Amino acid sequence: MPNNNWLKKFVLLTSLGLTSYYGLTWLGRKVIKTASTSFIHRLMVDAYDENLWEFISASRKVGLQNIIETNLRSQEGKMINRPLGSPKRFPCLDGVMFNFAQLHKLPTDEGANIDTAVIIGPRANKPLKISMPILISGMAYGLALSAKAKIALAKGSTMAGIATNTGEGPFLPAERKTAEKLIFQYNRGKWNKSEKILKQADAMEIHVGQGARGGVGQYIEEKQIDWKIRRAMGLKWGERAIIHATLPGIKKHNYLNQLTTYLKEVTEGVPVGIKLTAGKYIEKDLEIALEAGADYITIDGTEAGSKGTAPILQDDFGLPTLFALVRASNYLQKHNLEGKVSLIMAGGFYNPGQMLKALALGADAVYIGAIALFAMSHTEVLKAIPWEPPPAVVFYKGALQKKFNVNKGAENLANFLVACNEEIKEGVRALGKTSIREVDKNDLFALDPFTAKIIGIPLGYKEIPYEG
Secondary structure, rough: HHHHHEEEEEHHHHHHHHHHHHHHHHHHHHHHHHHHHHHHHHHOOOOOOOHHHHHHHHHHHHHHHHHHHHHHHHHOHHHHHHHHHHHOOOOOOOHHHOOOOOOOOOOOOOOOOOOOOOOEEEOOOOOEEOOOEEEEEOOEEEOOOOOOHHHHHHHHHHOOOOOOOOOOOOOOHHHHOOOOOEEEEEOOOOOOOOHHHOOOOOEEEEOEEEEOOOOEEEEEEEHHHHHHHHOOOOOOOOOOEEEOOOOOOOOOOOHHHHHHHHHHHHOOOOOEEEEEEOOOHHHHHHHHHHHHHOOEEEEEEEOOOOOOHHHHHHHOOOHHHHHHHHHHHHHHHHHHOOOEEEEEEEEOOHHHHHHHHHHHHOOOOEEEEEHHHHHHHHHHHHHHHOOHHHHOOOOOOOOHHHHHHHHHHHHHHHHHHHHHHHHHHHHHHHHOOEOOOOOOHHHEEEOOOOHHHOOOOOOOOOOOOOOO
């Protein structure tokens, strides 16, 4: 009998549960049906000046980006700072394709070793040697990223056998300790200038400009930094943190040459490079940088990002990375500097195909920034969304930066880098070669006349004479 009572209760509760479930489902569907019908009916019958579709129509004309940024300007009444670079589409490497080696040239055997190692600054006393043609771009501790994020970048780069860059922020000892190879950015502020710090560099990069800002200086707002960062920057009480528009002293005759020489001496011969924004007169900028004795040149195309700069600088200034790459490579070739002065390109490199194309066009390596953050953050961003934006886990003042897992972030980044390098190797095999140094412009063709003319490569839809 007790068992029968239990069974009756179970059947009753189950029936009630199913009834409630289907009842609620029916009611929910009824409500959604009524609401959606009413909404769609309004779209169909309301005059345009009262129709909600007007916003869709207007946004297609003006663009959601412009509408959002218009509202931000209207709210604050001051210059806005957009993170991670321009959403604008510039002429890029999408119109470039690689050849396939098949019968005219056989592809490289499966399993053959492919050499992707790179030497930055081969003429320096202590060249920088990395396992693949990828570097982590400068992202500043405190001014952009948290200590945890910087340490994860350093650890991930070490696991992959490459180098990471300090960026413009104050020196972070933990980053130096974690990174096997660390590029020090010689910034336009007053910090990180002591010989004790400089001597710890594996390479130096004199920061003249960057793609998302050019050479525009900035006063760092008090709310952006706290006492810890102020102390690390060596600022006195009440002193403003300033990144100058130019390197202090650069107007003096031969200053850049003297600075380059000094940095080589104090670091006992590590490569010293100069980072430039790509502009209209890129060849003249290159001439000055090379006369100063740079071991390598870093060029930021206008696609390069930042933690935050004015949209006008991101969208309407500078030379696209593709143009800058072609012109810089041609300049080095013209002056017989290929293989002597390294060329590092930055701005808009997100996948292995783009990276290998840049190498074919004359770059020795590429910097990655935004995509490195995406790779490192991977599933860590789930700690932020949907209530906070993804950067909240990596930015210095991000609401959830303390929850970021350094070891997981490093592993994510290293996995991404290794995967990219493996794809690059696969591309080299498909070309019938065994080293990235064998890949060049002859391996490319263009999909459109515009790209073909820019780069000086044949069009894919025309017969291309074989020159094997």
